[in-house]
Amino acid sequence: MEPELAIGLPAAGSVCAAVLRTRPRAALLAAAVLGFLGLAAVALASPGRTSDQLGIGLSLSPESRALLLAAGAALALTVLLAPLAVERTILLTWGLAGLAGMAAIAAARSLELLILVVLVLSVLQAAAAGGRSFAIRLRGPVLAVVLLSLAAVCARAEGPEFLSRFAAVGLVAGLCAAVGTLPYMHEFDPNERTATSPIPWIAFIGPVLALAVLARARELIPSEGGALGAMMIGLGLLNVVWGSLASWRTENGAAAWHYSFIADWGLVLCGLGLAIADGQRAAILLLYGILLSRLPLYLWSRQSLREKRPNDRPINLLAAAMLAGSAPFAGFAARVLLLRGATQLYWPLALAIGLGLLLWLPPSLRLGRSLGLLRGRQAWGVGIALAINVVIGLYPQPFLALAGL
Amino acid sequence: MSAAAAFAAWLGAALIVLSEGRRGLALGLALVTLGFAGLALAGGEVEAAVALVAGGGIAAVQRLRTGRDEWGLMPPGSTARLVLAAAVGLLALWISTSLMSGPGAPLRFAALSVLGLMAARVLTPSKPPPVLTALVALALSVAAAAGVADTSPGPALYVLAAIVAAGISMIRVGEVDGA
Numbered sequence: 001m002e003p004e005l006a007i008g009l010p011a012a013g014s015v016c017a018a019v020l021r022t023r024p025r026a027a028l029l030a031a032a033v034l035g036f037l038g039l040a041a042v043a044l045a046s047p048g049r050t051s052d053q054l055g056i057g058l059s060l061s062p063e064s065r066a067l068l069l070a071a072g073a074a075l076a077l078t079v080l081l082a083p084l085a086v087e088r089t090i091l092l093t094w095g096l097a098g099l100a101g102m103a104a105i106a107a108a109r110s111l112e113l114l115i116l117v118v119l120v121l122s123v124l125q126a127a128a129a130g131g132r133s134f135a136i137r138l139r140g141p142v143l144a145v146v147l148l149s150l151a152a153v154c155a156r157a158e159g160p161e162f163l164s165r166f167a168a169v170g171l172v173a174g175l176c177a178a179v180g181t182l183p184y185m186h187e188f189d190p191n192e193r194t195a196t197s198p199i200p201w202i203a204f205i206g207p208v209l210a211l212a213v214l215a216r217a218r219e220l221i222p223s224e225g226g227a228l229g230a231m232m233i234g235l236g237l238l239n240v241v242w243g244s245l246a247s248w249r250t251e252n253g254a255a256a257w258h259y260s261f262i263a264d265w266g267l268v269l270c271g272l273g274l275a276i277a278d279g280q281r282a283a284i285l286l287l288y289g290i291l292l293s294r295l296p297l298y299l300w301s302r303q304s305l306r307e308k309r310p311n312d313r314p315i316n317l318l319a320a321a322m323l324a325g326s327a328p329f330a331g332f333a334a335r336v337l338l339l340r341g342a343t344q345l346y347w348p349l350a351l352a353i354g355l356g357l358l359l360w361l362p363p364s365l366r367l368g369r370s371l372g373l374l375r376g377r378q379a380w381g382v383g384i385a386l387a388i389n390v391v392i393g394l395y396p397q398p399f400l401a402l403a404g405l
Numbered sequence: 406m407s408a409a410a411a412f413a414a415w416l417g418a419a420l421i422v423l424s425e426g427r428r429g430l431a432l433g434l435a436l437v438t439l440g441f442a443g444l445a446l447a448g449g450e451v452e453a454a455v456a457l458v459a460g461g462g463i464a465a466v467q468r469l470r471t472g473r474d475e476w477g478l479m480p481p482g483s484t485a486r487l488v489l490a491a492a493v494g495l496l497a498l499w500i501s502t503s504l505m506s507g508p509g510a511p512l513r514f515a516a517l518s519v520l521g522l523m524a525a526r527v528l529t530p531s532k533p534p535p536v537l538t539a540l541v542a543l544a545l546s547v548a549a550a551a552g553v554a555d556t557s558p559g560p561a562l563y564v565l566a567a568i569v570a571a572g573i574s575m576i577r578v579g580e581v582d583g584a
Contacts, residue, residue, distance in 0.1 A: 055561035112551040112562055116569050119544055127576050134533050134578045142543070146524040149547050153516055156554040158507035 002045035003058035003107040006068070009038030011100035017093040027089045032079075035096050039072040042103065047404060050109065057109040061215060062404025063284060064106035067207045069402070070291040071102060073388075074204070078296050081381035083303050094195040095204075097124065102208040111152045111216040114209075118178060119145050121205065130196030131189040140186040140198065144178035147171075148213070155220040168224040171217045172231045178213075179206040181239050181265045190254035194299060202261045203295040207268075207287040214272060225275060232273030233349065239266030240356040247363035253305040253370045257298045260323065260363055264290055270353060271338050277405065278341030284403045285334035285396055293322060293330070293389045297371065300381055304372025311373045319382060320368025322389050324360045330392035407447040411511035414440025414546075415497070418522040419490035421538055426477025430538040431469040434461060437519060437542045441549040444512050445563070448552060452560035457545055460567025464541040464574035472534040493521040509553060516550035519543075533578040544569045 013034030020027035047062040060068070075095040082088050101121040108114040122141030126134050151170025154163045173184070179202055180186035186198030194200070217228060243263025247256045264286060271283030297319060304310070325331025335357055342350035374382055392399050417436025424430050438461025445454040479487065501513035519542055526539035548566030551558040 055559070056565070110551065110558060110562065112547055112558065113565065115547050116544060116562075116565060119540065119547070120569055120572070123540060123573055123576060127578050135527065135531055135536050138536065138540075139528055142527045142540070143524065145543060145547065146520050149520050149550050150517070153513065153520075153550050153553050157501075157505040157513060159505040163505065 002041045003051050003060055003103070004053050005041035006038055006045060006060070006103040007058075007100050007107065009034050009041060009100075010096040010103065013038065014093050014096035014100060017089055017096065021089055021093075024087075024089045028092060031089070031092045031096055035072070035075070035092070035099065038096075038099065038103070039069065042068045042072070056113060058107035059109055060103075060107050061211070062402070063211050064208055064215075066284070066399070066403035067211065067287055067291065068099070068103055068106055070288050071099060071204060071208065074291045074295055075099060077292075077381065077384060078299050081296075081300075081377040081384070083300065083378060084376075085303060086299075090195070094200075097121075098200055098204050102205055105205070105212045106208050108212065108216075111148060111213075111220065114212055114216065115145050115148050115152075118148075118209070125196060125200065128196050131192035132187060132196075136187055137196065140177050140180050140184055141201065143184060144174045147174035147177055152220065164221045164224050165227055167221050168217070168227045168231065171213060171221075172228060172235065175210055175213045176235060178209055179265060181262050181269070182235065182242055183238075185262065188255060188258045190252045190305075194302070199258065199261070199295075199298065202258075202265065203290055203298070206265070207291055210268070210272065210287075229273040229275045232269045236266045236269030236271075236273060237352055237356060239263065239269060240353070241266075241359065244356070244359035244363055248359070248366065253308075253366075254302070256363060256366060256370070257301065257305075260367055261290065261294065261298075263360070263363070264294065266356070267334070267338060267353075271334070271341070274338075274341045274345055276341050276344060278337045278344065281396075281400050281405050282334045282338035282341060284400060284405060285330050285337065285392065288392055288399060289330045289334065289389060292392070293385045296381060296385045297323070297367075300374075300378045301367070301371045303378075305370055307372070309372040310369040311371070312369060313373070315374055315379070315382060315386075316368045316371055317365075318368075318386055319371055320364045322386055323367050324364035325357070328393045329386075329389045330396065331389075333393050333396045407444060407511035410440045410443025410447065411515040412440075413437075413443065414515035415494050415518040415522075416440075418519040418542060419494070420478070421535065421542060422486050422490050422522050422526050423479050423483055424477050425473065425480050425532075425535060426475035427468055427470075427472035427534065428474075429476045429478045430472070430535060431465045434468055434538055434542060435465040437545060438462060438465060440515055441519075441545050444515055444549065445552065448509075448512070448557075450552070450557060450560070450563070453548075453552075453563035456560060456563040456567040457548070460570040461541070461545055463571040464538075467571075467574035468534070468538055468541075489525055490522060493525070494518050497521060512549065512552055516546055516553065519546040520550065537573060537576065537578070540573050541570045544573060 013031040017031035126137040155167035177184035247259035420433030497518035
């Protein structure tokens with residue numbers, strides 16, 4: 001019953017928060033309690049055990065469970081320490097809706113169920129008032145829905161061998177379109193609110209979605225693991241170079257953060273594409289970093305970005321070091337694992353990834369400065385995010401064990 | 406019956422691509438719904454067919470109640486869309502019958518053509534009513550496409566797709582506030 005509760009309780013929390021919006025304290029309390037209970041259901045779920053209470057088989061994998069818990073922690077951190085200008089009820093409403101969707105994506109045992117959940121999430125997000133038009137906000141996720149569906153048809157139909165190769169292309173392309181990495185970057189409006197922007201796809205829903213799609217891909221086309229991995233590594237390298245260079249050179253600060261997520265995803269794709277233990281471990285550590293550090297820092301940088309007040313205090317430099325993946329932060333451990341995995345597989349690949357890693361420093365310094373002068377809740381928040389990242393960097397094993405690695 | 410149902414699904418999808426008014430969109434959605442329901446019936450999945458008719462029917466009625474009260478079929482500048490509808494149909498027919506083999510060609514044709522045409526409708530600049538209609542058809546086609554597998558996905562997936570389809574048809578764009 002745990003997967004059903006993990007989906008239902010955050011969804012109920014989101015609905016409660018939306019209904020009680022005129023009474024913010026009651027809304028916050030109800031949503032927080034239901035969200036916490038939902039996370040408890042995720043924590044108590046037995047990984048791999050299938051529940052069929054609703055006529056649909058649902059089960060959480062260890063990796064998905066670990067990332068769901070990380071996403072819940074990130075949501076709690078950002079809601080508790082939200083800047084004063086941000087309405088916490090709205091943040092919690094959308095965050096819990098996303099969490100419920102992520103739990104459904106993680107628990108779905110069929111690709112079609114996963115696709116339907118992505119469709120629902122994309123429509124809900126696009127229907128909200130935002131800077132971009134309804135149709136434009138739908139483009140990326142709907143393209144993902146179509147590509148994943150076509151891939152499923154190709155994988156299941158009888159026919160020549162290259163149909164399963166097409167399916168592999170569709171699955172990787174669909175994943176990139178859903179997350180919003182190259183070659184299907186979502187259109188980004190720097191002035192748009194975070195909840196209705198492409199950021200939730202790349203920084204919140206994306207990590208769980210990527211693991212779920214790849215798990216289903218391994219079942220659908222077990223013979224195409226090599227092709228799947230090769231495409232992911234190729235696209236990963238492309239995203240590393242493009243994302244880090246664009247994050248460094250673009251004029252707009254918010255766009256620089258968006259590109260930095262793309263660069264991080266490049267490394268994640270490389271790690272997942274390696275298909276060996278070190279690569280998987282590196283990818284999981286990077287995904288923890290995206291959820292627990294880069295996303296909260298982005299949210300706390302928004303006000304400073306609007307006011308154009310960069311700052312060079314020590315905490316800004318520490319944040320830059322964390323974003324660059326330097327020791328002792330989690331990014332460093334992930335990069336070491338990634339390079340070791342790449343060396344085991346094919347050493348020139350490690351050389352290419354290593355050269356790509358050098359591109360991280362200039363944009364990270366810029367992003368760290370963009371956090372501005374940190375005070376009050378934001379200072380606490382950045383401090384906690386840095387501390388969490390250091391703990392994951394110094395003691396990665398418990399976090400990897402939680403993900404079953 | 407399967408071939409007729411598959412043709413109805415493609416025709417409905419083509420109508421959604423070619424229409425701007427609520428009557429044309431609702432008729433297109435109804436045809437897609439009946440097409441997929443017919444294919445499910447032909448496969449012996451009665452519960453799935455009922456679910457698809459319920460979800461698609463609610464969505465079609467909803468579409469008929471809102472939007473511009475006209476057919477809006479093939480407004481000026483629709484030549485490219487007409488060519489697209491025919492080309493996607495032919496491509497889907499070739500893939501489902503020549504490239505792919507085994508039984509279930511009508512279902513493969515219907516799924517591929519509706520997926521392709523609805524993707525084109527959503528990805529080209531459009532107003533919310535046609536986009537929402539295309540999304541409903543997309544939800545139905547995702548569930549129908551699962552039937553391509555050797556083993557049936559079971560009625561639960563179709564029921565879920567029907568709920569999603571009905572839910573999407575009730576969404577009012579721009580009324581919800583963002584964070």
